[in-house]
Amino acid sequence: MWSAVMAPSEHQRILKVWILLFFVLHQVYCLLPAPQNVTIVSFNLEHKLIWSPGPGTPIFTHFRVQSYRKKKKQWVSLLNCSELSTGESCDLTTYFNNPHCYYFARVQAFIPDQESNWTSSKLFYPILDSKKPLPFSILLSFYPPKHLKQEISLSAGLESAILGPPVVECTSCGNCLLLQLSPPPSRGHHRQLEFFFSSYIVNVSRTRDKAQFVIRASSGKNLINYLEPGVEYCITVLPETNMNKAVVPSGPHCAYTSPVPVNTVPLFVAALCTLFLLVALFSAALIYRGQLGVLDKLQPRILALSVYRVLRFSTGFDVSWTPEHHQHQNENV
Incomplete structure (x- = not known):
């Protein structure tokens, strides 16, 4: 009798254990x-x-x-x-x-x-x-x-965060370079970036022979003076911060300094002398051409006067003839 009563409860406990084990395995293997x-x-x-x-x-x-x-x-x-x-x-x-x-x-x-x-x-x-x-x-x-x-x-x-690269604008100004430095654009944290990007390390390299030097700069306009005129320089900018070392430098920004200005005074003097010489030659040509025209007009009158004097001297008669009379006859003919 007792075995008959205990049998169902034993089966129920075994069933509960299996059900519990099933749920545990389901949770473990079905995650x-x-x-x-x-x-x-x-x-x-x-x-x-x-x-x-x-x-x-x-x-x-x-x-x-x-x-x-x-x-x-x-x-x-x-x-x-x-x-x-x-x-x-x-x-x-x-x-x-x-x-x-x-x-x-x-x-x-x-x-x-x-x-x-x-x-x-x-x-x-x-x-x-x-x-x-x-x-x-x-x-x-x-x-x-x-x-x-x-x-x-x-x-x-x-x-930690990665910072950089800064915004760099490089333009020539004679024997110098003008740098415009500013923080990179950021969504909603521009003031914090202005704090991190307050100072920079600028590497200046001459393209011709790779000679370089380093200066420190700040946000805004910066002037790099005493550079060789007419030469290309490349600028690389690195943000300087003591808190975060994960910073990215800018790429190289290259620009030529202005060439040495040409002295225009000798060229101006040479051009002025050339112009004066051309004017003098042109004036001399006009004067010479004008004198030839006057000689062409005076030559017939001089020849007629010479003939009149020869006739008067050889004949002894007063020939009533003048160069104006001869000119008037020629006009009538």
Whole structure:
């Protein structure tokens, strides 16, 4: 009798164990693959979170992103990154708007009936050098002590922003170059960039023989004097900052200094002398041509007067004839 009573309860316990084991196995083996390579990428204080799907992730899988609020000690979902598709990234610029704070984010893959484990990024500090070791006190402020050992191995690194290159305009001004330096354009963080891009290291290289020198400059207009005239110089500008070493220099900007000005006084004197000589020759030609014309007019009168004098001397008679009379007869004929 007792065996008959105990049999159903025994079967029920075995059934419950199998059901529990089934659900455990379902949770273990039916989880979506967690995202990999979760990284915060920042360029000129514009931040975004990127990742790659885990192996075997279905194509139609979506992803959600959360950021950690240090003051509230809790994770907060980001509305614009709550249902991202594969290949999309999460824009964090408006959320991580203070370059002097530490930030932290994580990603989860999900489909209607399944989801993956969360994958966290490294701590992100926009203006700190990523090569420096992360202070242990900062880790303690982000991780509760009971979870520190589980997550410190995954996120004990530090990611920082990349700054640069600056905007450079180079123009010639005689034996000098005029540089116009300004921070790169950025969405919503221009004032912070003006702080980081307040001073620069300028490398000046002469193209002909690669001779170079270095000067320091500031934002705005800068003048590089005492350069060789008529020579090409190339300028490379690097932002100078003590907080973030991940800076990108500008590309080379080349310009020619103005050539040596030509002395125009000898050319002007030579042109003036040439013009004076041409005028003198032209005037002499006109004068000479005019004298020949006068001789052509006087020659018949002189010849007639000579003939008249010869006749009068040889005959002794007073011949009533004058050159004007001869001219008048010729006109009548």
